[in-house]
Amino acid sequence: MRVLAAALLAILAALSGAPLADEAVPTAQDPVAAKRSVELSRKLRCLVCQNQSIAESNADLAVDLRRQIDEQIAAGKTDAEIVAFMTDRYGDFVLYQPPFKTTTVLLWAGPALLLLVGLVALRRALRRQAEAPADAPLTERQRALAARLLREQTAPGSKEPR
């Protein structure tokens, strides 16, 4: 049995190994380049399936763009050059992390701004509460009225106070 399994495994390995070896581009065999390629493609958005990165997507375009990245790494381009290649063609939209520019100021500063507005509002609300006059003590009449109401409500068989 074990021999049979081993033989099957060997056949499978031989079958699957051959086409894989065919497809692999030279850069993919270099672990540093492969790591760079994956890191770059994780930062880039696939334009066909917009919520996936180029690394995750299997769309044709993503495959082509991964190939572009591999080729450019092999050609000795820097990461910045490769990212510039992509944004020159597809715009800042391909970047998952948009650059800080005049058009994106609100995008980047927005959350901090909202937090600031919230803090100011909170401070004002707290201050107003602190400045409100402390509860004035009840007068004798009010106290008597409250006691009567409480008695009426808790006494068994009594009518609901109107």
Added chain:
Amino acid sequence: MSRFLLPFAVFLVLLGFLFVGLKLNPREVPSPLIGKPAPAFTLSQLHEPAQTFSPQSMRGRVWLLNVWASWCVACRDEHPLLVDFARSHPVAIVGLNYKDRPEDAQAWLARLGDPYVLSVSDPEGRVGIDFGVYGVPETFLIDSQGIIRHKQIGPVTAEVLQEEILPLIHELEQG
């Protein structure tokens, strides 16, 4: 009263944003190529592979570059309009046959009509990447200086043609 006014104003602003958001198309990514020179390329022609074409040869003319493929369903919707346009207007349409097999592409044109002055083959989609193509069909309007003036993502419709592309062509041909 005033304690409700502020939240209500915020609510109205939010409503405005959401309403505008309803009409935005997230698939339409503005191209950074508009106003820039069309990327240079040299590709062999679909019908005569021995001959090449490059955009430089179109200098001095306003022309359209239409990215298409025989496997592209939306291209089929767009096609009759292009055939019609080619018949009724002198503006040249060059086809960029994107990631297609030449025999499929030729059969497709033979069956549905050929609106292109010529088509070029981009079997690996490399020129497509240079043009920032991500959804076929796409159409670029290129002026006499070789500058990209307009990009239509997705099929050209009669509306887009009448309201955007044709006025722009007239404007460019006047200038």
